[in-house]
Amino acid sequence: MGKNKEKTKEQTNKQTNVQNQNRQRSMKSEQHEEVEINCLRLSSEGAGIGYDQGKATFVAGLLPGERGKVLITEKKKSWQRARLLSLEKEADERVEPPCCVFEVCGGCRLQHLNYAETLKWKERWVRDALERIGKINLEKVEVFPTMGMENPWRYRNKARLHQTFTGELGYYQEKSRETVEFPDCLLISETMNTWVQKIRETLKKAKLGIKSITFRENTKGEGMIIFDGLSKSELPGPVLSSLKQELNMDSRDTRMGSKIQSVWGINPSGIPELWWGQEFLTEEILGLTFKLSPLAFLQVNPLQTQKLYSTALDWAEITKESQVWDLYCGIGTISLVLAQKADKVWGIEENSYAISDAKINAEINHLDNVEFLQGKVEDVLLKVPETPDVVVLDPPRAGVHSRVLKRLIEVKPERIVYVSCDPGTLARDVGVLQKEGYQVQKVQPVDMFPWTQHVESIIMMTFSGKKGK
Ligand SMILES: C[S@@+](CC[C@H](N)C(=O)[O-])C[C@H]1O[C@@H](n2cnc3c(N)ncnc32)[C@H](O)[C@@H]1O
Incomplete structure (x- = not known):
């Protein structure tokens, strides 16, 4: 256990540092108060709960049985929120989160805990x-x-991604409307990850701003792409053409890549418009x-x-x-x-x-x-x-x-x-x-x-x- 544990602790602290750097901007408004918290249990949101002078303190990333140095970031009358700075004592149930954006992404909250737990x-x-x-x-x-x-990975048949004004397309960060781009989300299939990458490239090239995109996939690997808040008349023609090309959508040879079956737009009034392909996905x-x-x-x-x-x-x-x-x-x-x-x-x-x-x-x-x-x-x-x-x-x-x-x-x-x-x-x-x-x-x-x-x-x-x- 010893060496692996050391490695895990070191990596966790490294990831925590990355998280801290990512959040430096919001730190300006925070109260810089460091305390040590012994975590007793997890909240229904997956955050560790411990007590600081009798006040319930929520710390994302801290597990029951662990002690961590934390920075208080939000104070309320009966509870407070804190950010984990370093782990002082580590639980046996802790594992290395396999996703490289786990610390910042709002999607998974429990990748640092072993699956059985x-x-x-x-x-x-x-x-x-x-x-x-x-x-x-x-x-x-x-x-x-x-x-x-x-096998609790790559199980999701749906992913909804959001775009920031700087053009990044990803999931929302935890408790924020900022997004995090990911190279490979381990909850969706490799195929869906490829669709995400191709769409990112196409949108970046076209400098097209969109609200969000939803990807849906059936168990045969067939997909549906849905652009939110955009009507077809607002979509520059070359974008759909390059999407078709990038995703190989017109080819009948499914070995060549994607099996995208349809592209939809949800217009600003919330009405779905079929832009390309079949009306339904079948499961x-x-x-x-x-x-x-x-x-x-x-x-x-x-x-x-x-x-x-x-x-x-x-x-x-x-x-x-x-x-x-x-x-x-x-x-x-x-x-x-x-x-x-x-x-x-x-x-x-x-x-x-x-x-x-x-x-x-x-x-x-x-x-x-x-x-x-x-x-x-x-x-x-x-x-x-x-x-x-x-x-x-x-x-x-x-x-x-x-x-x-x-x-x-x-x-x-x-x-x-x-x-x-x-x-x-x-x-x-x-x-x-x-x-x-x-x-x-x-x-x-x-x-x-x-x-x-x-x-x-x-x-x-x-x-x-x-x-x-
Ligand atoms: C959790 S889903 C369950 C759908 C279905 N039973 C299934 O397993 O796929 C909940 C459904 O309730 C619908 N819904 C939400 N509020 C509703 C309401 N007040 N009356 C009727 N349907 C509602 C949603 O549109 C959604 O389809």
Whole structure:
């Protein structure tokens, strides 16, 4: 251990120096106060937490069990933020972050912790949120260890990059609107990294200013490029031509490089315009085919999505009599997986592009027992005529609207399967349902976003109160 540990510590301190140099500009406004912090635990954002004279102090890059010299950068009444200057004591769980921009990039927060520990931390976070926020007693609940990945790298099918006024195209830095350019992002495929490099070169040559670009890729390596805030009339003709050339887009020989299938622009009014190629990207999930348009949601990690949906299907215990609501249904992925077994599925989604994809997806998979409704769940729910036996919820980070919870409490489905990307709002909503007679049976954290502070979870609740009304 000794030599490697020394190397790790040395490299960490070296990286911390780079980080410090990168942030010298913002230091002018900071208060230069150095203290030592013993880190006790990680915050939900992945920062180390320790105490300085009784005040909670958040330090990015410090791990539980470590002691670091830090510089206080932001002081509030009950907490403060600090920057790590040097490590005085190092945890055994610390590893060398493989990404060279880890220290500055806002994407990953946990690359300095070994993978198994990140999974344990995610499980603890989900448990903690359920107990503390939801007031759920987990003693009789099956909480499974976080479902990890065998190879937790290059898993993302989507990357959104931003351009600064100086022309740099990269991810946002942590808590900043400045970007960081990266030579090779280890969360996206090598192919997607090539697309990023080529686009950077093309935009630099053309001196074209854009807001952001999104890259999407399916599991076959086929891609979609989406320019944000730009209409085709604003795009100089030679830019698209040189992109086609750089990315070999007109060639049918896919061995020659990219398999970009379409280039889209989202015009300043937010309307997608197809600039080149096919309308949809197609993805296969659990034996079904899904068409995806540029502004519709798709889970970002295809391998983990299969595990997540299989668990949802298993825990939903659908029979051929089941009436199912799939709320926040996106392009109908979960709805169609469930529709293969259910009598009837209702999918509700506010994004009109996603809902029209969902209708096409039902058709191409020959499933005619699904009805998709467009609108906010909280507004549309009353229009669904049947009451459900099973409800699947998969809301955005903000969680489920109180009107939706109220309606669920009225119709009392036997079983609720709640898929969530935010343990805090999940716990809040589950707490409300528990008070009305729902009991949490099982909890499965899923590592949908390895090396980041985010965790997906799935919870199954059954109704154990009185069915009145
Ligand atoms: C986490 S995604 C889940 C999508 C889908 N279940 C899946 O697995 O791909 C959440 C979805 O909720 C939609 N959404 C957000 N707020 C909504 C609302 N108030 N009513 C209906 N849909 C909403 C978003 O457009 C997005 O498609």
